[in-house]
Amino acid sequence: MNNIELADLIYPSLPHTPEEYEAMYPARDLPAGAKVTRLGPSPTGFIHLGNLYGAFVDERLAHQSGGTFFLRIEDTDDKRFVENAVEIIISSLAFFGINFDEGVTENGDIGTYGDYTQSHRGEIYRTFAKRLLEQGLAYPCFLSEDEISAIREQQEAAKTSPGIYAGWSKYRDWDKDPAVAAEVESKIRAGEPFVIRLKSHGVPNASAEETARHTVIDAIRGELSVPDNFQDVVIIKQTGIPTYHFAHVVDDHLMRTTHVVRGEEWLPSLPIHIELFEDLGWDLPVYCHTAQLMKIGEDGNKRKLSKRKDPELSLDFYRSQGYHPAAVREYLLTILNSNYEEWRLANPDAPTDDFDFTTEKMSSSGALFDLDKLNDVSKSTLLRIDAAELAGWLRSWSEEFAPEYSYVFRDMDHLAAILDLGRHDARPRADLVYARQIMEYIGYFFDEAFRIEDEYPAEAAADKDVILRSYLESYDHSDDNEQWFGKIRELAVDLGYAAKPKDFKKHPEEYKGHVGHVSTVIRIALMGRATSPDVWAIQQIMGEQTVRSRISAQIDC
């Protein structure tokens, strides 16, 4: 039995040849420099900030260059499949503005380079595995789990590299020993399970000097010196499904991906991929190995974002807290490209897509997620969103995540006016951060949420009723801001308070307090809080009736 016969025995009938697949998926007709990128999530139904981070890189690279960005579902791990996962992935990404040109959608595949779901591509993988078998570049391996762990123990005892490679699986050189060849043949005919392994041409356990190396240019990290692979990695599992390594190489070649963006955890397996591309006679894509997003763990150390331990870093966290997608996008861009903030400062109103994103400006060390920074970015991002639009967005957020706030949305014009408070001043207020915070922040406008939260200031507490009563008497809703505050000042002076805080600071013994203490009494009666935006502006939005009733309610006698 020779290689060809073995390959035929394993895969007797396949509908197409490798050459036919090459012809079916020809080089893409795209303008020069156009990049083709892809996102290949596993359908676990869970997508976190780190995934989004990578997805932005893919998206920007493709769309900035007039290329194509497609979605491929990498479901080669049958144990991890979650129902509806694909829908969740697509909708989560779409929510944050990540849209695909091609690949899997809710309504089937789009594009001519599919199928875009790996579990549907079995014949394709088998076709190329067969080619490798024919060329003696792969072999069927019948080692059982027990045998493999026995090998591992031996290797550990001998302090040599673990794994299956030259010298460890007798099936590797089946054709050198007629007995093994016969065994292989009969086992295949008997239908015994086996995997297909790459027959690596690398030299096992070579010294550093002897190890052949490949120079690869990583678009983020620059020149990489990659050692030769020598591991006979599994390319087709017992189930007939390919491993990530093989699926990556076959798919990204056939789908004509030009740039492979993936996490740095893939760096160690790059040698395998290089060998596979070489064996199949294909060109390497441009690799972009991104740094991992980290967070501070309970032990105070940096660690990679984890799906299990960091549910607050799942995209759902941001959605349920009500972070605006534009803010998350803006934040991610600031950590993705070190010159983004600078650009944003110079172009405060430009659409984010105008920014010239480059992989060279990406950091190769992992960044710590920084909620303070997100909040800061969010404030200025929200400032750029029209109040009516913001109100609508808040309503849909509330419907999905916080129906208890439905009272906020009874009058959308009223809400827009509230949100716009102080936003168009020469120095606009930046109070709004995320939906939950906004609900709390504007709560006092609504009787459902209004309550007295703060203490009346000690300096004026004794005069509270007097102040409120006189305020009510002199109140004229049609006063402008200046007239209104003039009256407060008058009232303060009449009662023995300084007209200006500075006067009080200079001669505290001469006054009970200053005008600020008096206005705080009014502020608390109206808003329940000692701090708020401009009282006059708030009153104009609240309406005279509410103003009068709230003040009256706070007069005890």
Add this chain to the structure above:
RNA sequence: GGCGCAUUGGUCAAGAGGUCAAGACGUCGCCCUCUCACGGCGGAAUCCAGGGUUCGAUUCCCUGAUGCGCUACCA
């Protein structure tokens, strides 16, 4: 254990063999001010360690430390 990647203030970071080592967030103080926010000004705070190379190294090289990752028929 082996291998890979990384290492500039609390965080994100720019940076070049000679710089007063940018900037942003946070923090502290002051100013503006009826409170808060905004804004302005200012402060504290950084080149992981040790060896080389060099007139000079945070920058180049080596070693180590630390962190992260990989070492699956997971991705």
